[in-house]
Amino acid sequence: EDQVTQSPEALRLQEGESSSLNCSYTVSGLRGLFWYRQDPGKGPEFLFTLYSAGEEKEKERLKATLTKKESFLHITAPKPEDSATYLCASASGSARQLTFGSGTQLTVLP
Amino acid sequence: NAGVTQTPKFRVLKTGQSMTLLCAQDMNHEYMYWYRQDPGMGLRLIHYSVGEGTTAKGEVPDGYNVSRLKKQNFLLGLESAAPSQTSVYFCASSLPRQGTEAFFGQGTRLTVV
Numbered sequence: 001e002d003q004v005t006q007s008p009e010a011l012r013l014q015e016g017e018s019s020s021l022n023c024s025y026t027v028s029g030l031r032g033l034f035w036y037r038q039d040p041g042k043g044p045e046f047l048f049t050l051y052s053a054g055e056e057k058e059k060e061r062l063k064a065t066l067t068k069k070e071s072f073l074h075i076t077a078p079k080p081e082d083s084a085t086y087l088c089a090s091a092s093g094s095a096r097q098l099t100f101g102s103g104t105q106l107t108v109l110p
Numbered sequence: 111n112a113g114v115t116q117t118p119k120f121r122v123l124k125t126g127q128s129m130t131l132l133c134a135q136d137m138n139h140e141y142m143y144w145y146r147q148d149p150g151m152g153l154r155l156i157h158y159s160v161g162e163g164t165t166a167k168g169e170v171p172d173g174y175n176v177s178r179l180k181k182q183n184f185l186l187g188l189e190s191a192a193p194s195q196t197s198v199y200f201c202a203s204s205l206p207r208q209g210t211e212a213f214f215g216q217g218t219r220l221t222v223v
Contacts, residue, residue, distance in 0.1 A: 004152075034211060043114075043200055043214035044153070051208075087152070095141050095160045096204065097168065098212060100152040 002027045006101035021073040021104045023088030032091040037084045078108045116215035123191045131186040133201030141204045142184040146197040191222045
């Protein structure tokens with residue numbers, strides 16, 4: 001059974017204080033590791049897909065990295081508008097079904 | 111572009127009532143999914159479809175049925191609602207090829223009393 005675990009559950013940062021979110025996964029037949037952002041009352045919004053160990057992707061203040069067992073979402077000099085819940089998910093199976101972690105709720109204080 | 115549209119956005123049901131949640135996508139995606147999101151548990155897959163006329167069970171299918179009569183629509187039915195089905199339901203769609211992501215709707219908040 002595929003498993004995805006995210007830590008920490010919640011993270012409070014001061015504006016400009018860099019940090020990392022962790023996602024550990026156990027998946028047979030990984031077909032992608034996904035990061036999504038979810039704002040309150042909205043659906044998840046796609047950020048990144050990673051496929052192989054060593055792969056990195058960046059978008060503005062966010063950088064996602066992948067190893068054989070973990071993925072990290074690094075947030076550099078965050079701003080209050082980065083406050084959201086960040087979801088990690090692994091894709092597997094014939095329809096690339098997603099298995100989600102429970103998310104990290106990030107709050108960036110001005 | 112509308113993307114993935116879910117109807118309704120909110121609903122309150124009494125125990126034992128039935129209802130259908132509608133998901134419509136305008137991106138010509140083959141794959142469609144229904145997830146439920148509960149506090150502290152993340153999103154869990156209920157049912158999915160790889161094409162018109164096909165459906166399959168996900169992680170938590172009990173108490174739900176689905177149908178995909180048209181490629182753009184994916185319906186989720188609750189035949190006899192239970193309080194345990196109180197949740198936020200998300201529909202998603204994607205293309206079948208590697209390198210593409212799933213797009214999510216805005217969710218349906220369902221309360222069963």
